[in-house]
Amino acid sequence: MNTFSRRRLRNAFITWAMLATVFLVVTLLAEFVLDRGQSRMATEFMILASLVVAIQSYVGNSGLLSFGHVAFFAVGAYIAGLAAMSPEKKEQFLPNLPDWVISLEASLPLAILIAVIGVAIFAAFTGVPISRMHQSVIPMATLALLVMTHTVVNLWDDVTRGTRGLVSVPDLVTTWTVFATAVAITGAALLYAASPAGLRLQVVREDPIAAAALGIRVAATRFTGWMVSAVLMAIGSAVWALNSLAFGPEQFFFAQTFSLLAMLIIGGTGSVTGAIAGTAIVSVINESLRGLERGFAIGPIQVPELPGLIQLVVALALLLLLIWRPAGLFGNRELSIPRRRR
Amino acid sequence: MSTPERQLAVSGVTMRFAGLVALDDVSLSLKRGEVLGVIGPNGSGKSTLVNVISGVLAPTSGTVVIDGHDVTAVAPPIISRHGVARSFQTVRLFRRLSVRDNVAGVVRKAKRPVDQIVDEWLERLGILHLADRLAGDLAYGLQRRVEIARALATGPGYLLLDEPAAGLNDTESADLERVIRSIAEDRELDCGVLIIDHDMRLITSLCDRLQVLFNGKTIAEGIPSDVRNDPAVVEAYLGTRPSPAKG
Numbered sequence: 001m002n003t004f005s006r007r008r009l010r011n012a013f014i015t016w017a018m019l020a021t022v023f024l025v026v027t028l029l030a031e032f033v034l035d036r037g038q039s040r041m042a043t044e045f046m047i048l049a050s051l052v053v054a055i056q057s058y059v060g061n062s063g064l065l066s067f068g069h070v071a072f073f074a075v076g077a078y079i080a081g082l083a084a085m086s087p088e089k090k091e092q093f094l095p096n097l098p099d100w101v102i103s104l105e106a107s108l109p110l111a112i113l114i115a116v117i118g119v120a121i122f123a124a125f126t127g128v129p130i131s132r133m134h135q136s137v138i139p140m141a142t143l144a145l146l147v148m149t150h151t152v153v154n155l156w157d158d159v160t161r162g163t164r165g166l167v168s169v170p171d172l173v174t175t176w177t178v179f180a181t182a183v184a185i186t187g188a189a190l191l192y193a194a195s196p197a198g199l200r201l202q203v204v205r206e207d208p209i210a211a212a213a214l215g216i217r218v219a220a221t222r223f224t225g226w227m228v229s230a231v232l233m234a235i236g237s238a239v240w241a242l243n244s245l246a247f248g249p250e251q252f253f254f255a256q257t258f259s260l261l262a263m264l265i266i267g268g269t270g271s272v273t274g275a276i277a278g279t280a281i282v283s284v285i286n287e288s289l290r291g292l293e294r295g296f297a298i299g300p301i302q303v304p305e306l307p308g309l310i311q312l313v314v315a316l317a318l319l320l321l322l323i324w325r326p327a328g329l330f331g332n333r334e335l336s337i338p339r340r341r342r
Numbered sequence: 343m344s345t346p347e348r349q350l351a352v353s354g355v356t357m358r359f360a361g362l363v364a365l366d367d368v369s370l371s372l373k374r375g376e377v378l379g380v381i382g383p384n385g386s387g388k389s390t391l392v393n394v395i396s397g398v399l400a401p402t403s404g405t406v407v408i409d410g411h412d413v414t415a416v417a418p419p420i421i422s423r424h425g426v427a428r429s430f431q432t433v434r435l436f437r438r439l440s441v442r443d444n445v446a447g448v449v450r451k452a453k454r455p456v457d458q459i460v461d462e463w464l465e466r467l468g469i470l471h472l473a474d475r476l477a478g479d480l481a482y483g484l485q486r487r488v489e490i491a492r493a494l495a496t497g498p499g500y501l502l503l504d505e506p507a508a509g510l511n512d513t514e515s516a517d518l519e520r521v522i523r524s525i526a527e528d529r530e531l532d533c534g535v536l537i538i539d540h541d542m543r544l545i546t547s548l549c550d551r552l553q554v555l556f557n558g559k560t561i562a563e564g565i566p567s568d569v570r571n572d573p574a575v576v577e578a579y580l581g582t583r584p585s586p587a588k589g
Contacts, residue, residue, distance in 0.1 A: 002452035005460075007442075196449075196456075199439075203447035206436035213396055213430075214448040215422030215496050270438075332438065 003196045012194035015334040019190075019276060020183045023049075027179040041287060043175050046182040047243060049279040050236035052263045053182075056275040057189040058229035059264060061198055062222055063205035064135060067257050068126070068142030071149035072119050072230050074252035076237025077244075078153065078160055080115040081169040084108070084242055089168040096158035108172040108242060115238040116231055123230030131223040135208065146257060154249040165248025166241075173243040181239045185232050189272050190334075192228050201225045255311065262318045268328025273335040278328065285317065286310055348409050349373045350395070350426070350500045350534065355404030357390050357558075364390040365401070366558040372500055372534040377526045379537045379549035379566070383578075387558040388538040389431055392504050395536075396428045397421040409499065423450075425499035429489045429506060437478025441469060441488050444477045445495045463491040467521060483514040490521065494531075501525065502536045507544045519548050546570060554578075 023046060030042035055069045082090070082097070083106035090102045106114060130141050153160050160166070192198045200221045204211045208218050241247065259282065267278020295305040321328065350372040357365040365387045372378045382388050393399040395406055400415035407413065408424045416424075436444045445460045452459055464470040467487040472480060477488055486506060493501055503522070507515045526535050539545045545552065546566040553563040554575050562572040569575055 002454060003449060003456050005446055005456050007457050008446075199443060199447045202439060202443070203436050206438060207434050209398075210430065210434040210436070211448075212418040213398070213422060213428055214492065215419050215450060216448065217419045 005194070005196075005199075008194040008199070009191070011334070011336060012190040014336050015273065016183075016187045016190050018335045019186050019273065022276070023179055023182045023186070027175055030175050039175070041283070043173075043178050043243065045279060045283045046178045047236065047240050048260070048263070048283065049276045050178075050182045050185040051233065051240065052260055052267075052275045052279045053185050053189045053272055054229055054232035054236050055260060055264055056269060056272055057192055057232055058225050060269045060271065060275070061193055061201040061205065062225050063269075064142075064222075065139040065261070066142040066229075067139065067261075068130075068145035069229070069233050070252050070257045070260065071126075071142075071145045072123060072233040073237045073240075073256070074149050074153050074249070075122050076115040076119045076234040077241035077247060077252070078166065079118040080106075080111040080238035081166045081241040081247070082159070083114045084111040084170050084172060085166070085168060086170065093161060093167065094158065108177065108239075111172070111242060112235055112238040115241075116234040119230050119234035119237070120227065123227055127223050127226040127230070131219045131226060146253070150249060150253050153252065160249065163248060163250075165246060165251075167246040169241060169245050169247075171242065171245055173239055178239060178243065181235060185236055186272060186276070188228075188232055192225075193272070197221070197224050197228075258311070259314065262314050265328055266318060266321050268330035268332070270327060270332035271330045271334045273333070274328050274330030277330060281317075281329075282314055285313055289313055348499070350409075350536070351405075351407045352391070352395060353405050353407070355391070355394055355401045355406070357387070357394060357399060358402045363558050365394065367404070368555065368558070368560055369404075370553055370560075370563075372536050374499060374532045374534045375526055375529070376551070377522065377535045377537065377549045379539065379545040379552045380555060381539055381542065381545055381552060382555035383540060385557075386555040388540075388555055389504055390558075391555070392428060392502050392536075392538055395421075395502060396426060422496055422498075425497070426502065427493035427496045427498035427500070428502040429486070429493055429504055431504040431508065433482070433485045433489050435477040435485055435488055435492075437476065439477060440474050441477050441480070442473040444488055445492050448492055448496050450496065460495065463495050466494075466524075467491040468517070483510050486510065486514075486518065487521070494525070494533075498533055500534045500536065502538070504538050505540070506537065507539060507541050515544055519544060522548060542570070 026042050026046060030039040034042060051073065059066055082101060083104055086105055087102050090097055126145055130138055133141055154162060200216050203216060204218050204221050212218050263278040263282045264275050266281055268274030289310045293306050293309045296303050352368065352370045355365050355368050368391060380388055380391065390399065394401045397416050397418040405412055405414045408426060411424055413421050413424055436447065442460055445463055446456055449456050449459060461470060464473055467490060469484060469487050472484060477485065506518060510518060522535055525531060525533055537545060537549065549566055551564065552566050552569040554561050554569060556578040561578055562569050562575045
């Protein structure tokens with residue numbers, strides 16, 4: 001344990017406490033103040049923030065953009081959804097599933113556990129070759145992973161119901177479970193970044209050649225980050241699935257990837273705080289434009305439907321940010337208390 | 343089983359790149375606690391030699407043996423675990439990490455808390471007051487020190503410094519000299535230092551022994567004062583000018 005830097009751990013715990021407080025405030029508002037629609041938004045924000053933080057734990061520490069995390073998202077969501085669906089519903093909608101899958105009716109913790117195991121196996125198989133690649137081609141390889149996964153999910157009718165998607169997924173999630181998930185994933189991401197393994201991944205991000213010359217095994221270090229991140233992604237995906245009740249393959253493709261990565265990049269890939277702030281900003285843009293997208297009236301003038309307005313604005317915001325503040329709003333900085341002079 | 347001799351031994355290393363012979367049958371040995379200088383004009387094969395020892399390049403022929411272990415053409419991280427640490431000719435720091443994290447990131451084993459170990463190295467290199475600064479923001483001479491602190495934090499038995507004085511002014515260069523001397527003389531560290539440079543002045547005052555490379559071949563070796571007066575060295579390396587250096 002001597003290799004764990006107390007200083008880094010202390011900073012991580014401080015940031016964790018502050019971010020947990022933010023989530024607590026959001027949860028309390030959702031539970032006691034906001035109306036039903038707003039409360040649902042607050043819950044969705046915390047779930048998305050969990051997913052973006054999970055992506056950040058790989059992308060931020062490794063400096064490698066990953067499009068493949070939405071593949072983990074898909075795998076985790078489908079596994080959790082299938083595990084939790086009632087046997088009757090599975091019999092009805094997915095009669096060709098193996099019997100042991102049909103008879104399973106997992107509770108929330110069990111559904112999360114199964115999703116974690118499934119995604120971890122998937123991530124291990126894909127992570128070994130990807131971690132050994134040169135950093136210039138890794139993002140492309142993760143894109144291939146996304147497309148492959150989408151194709152499989154889209155076509156594997158017996159398991160995923162193809163384009164029709166899963167329905168009748170039970171609602172096992174409360175605002176408080178979402179709160180607990182967001183706090184747990186945020187804490188895990190912060191502690192990983194503060195750990196020796198997380199620091200090594202940042203070192204590899206900065207200069208893989210120098211890192212290797214100083215004894216760091218580059219591929220193994222990247223693989224560890226990939227796995228940590230995949231497991232966090234699986235937890236978030238399972239909670240997302242059991243909150244969404246119905247979903248299909250289109251929810252795990254380019255639009256989703258763009259949306260999650262835009263949240264991450266706007267906030268700043270280098271920090272967990274940035275990931276959460278970016279999620280909040282994009283969520284606010286989404287919500288405030290949703291009404292406009294359906295068309296609106298200014299006095300007597302009727303503005304027609306504006307499909308794609310949200311994506312357009314988010315893309316523009318991302319573009320402007322990359323011009324003026326390429327490291328994102330928070331860069332590498334985490335929420336923390338002002339430094340004391342020693 | 344007898345204890346293998348504690349030294350870094352390069353034997354008969356030849357390195358060919360598509361027709362160019364960068365190293366031609368070069369041998370050297372570096373003992374713990376010793377400072378060996380390898381000098382030679384640009385293109386004489388010095389950096390290639392460091393790259394072969396540290397595993398970046400696999401030699402065409404010849405061997406590299408560390409403390410009795412043959413590590414020829416072994417991957418850099420494993421060479422590092424055998425106790426070889428290096429710096430780079432163009433400083434390669436982890437630029438967006440703090441000075442502290444640059445050093446902490448490479449500490450593998452720690453008998454004491456890592457923060458303490460890191461602070462001690464920074465103190466020793468005289469950069470503790472810069473610990474929280476981003477490494478990439480430091481002046482060049484200070485970056486060189488961070489690089490040496492970082493190399494030492496891996497706990498090396500052999501430290502390879504590739505042109506450590508390049509780009510330093512006279513004061514910085516003299517400071518660096520003291521630091522390197524103190525490393526080599528530190529019994530507890532038990533570390534040998536290999537310095538590659540073309541700056542005769544630093545190297546002759548600092549090194550116990552010198553080896554001169556020219557066109558990939560060793561043309562002279564011995565104690566600095568002898569080597570400097572060796573006719574082959576004067577001819578090949580210093581040209582016909584009188585020796586510019588004072589010991």
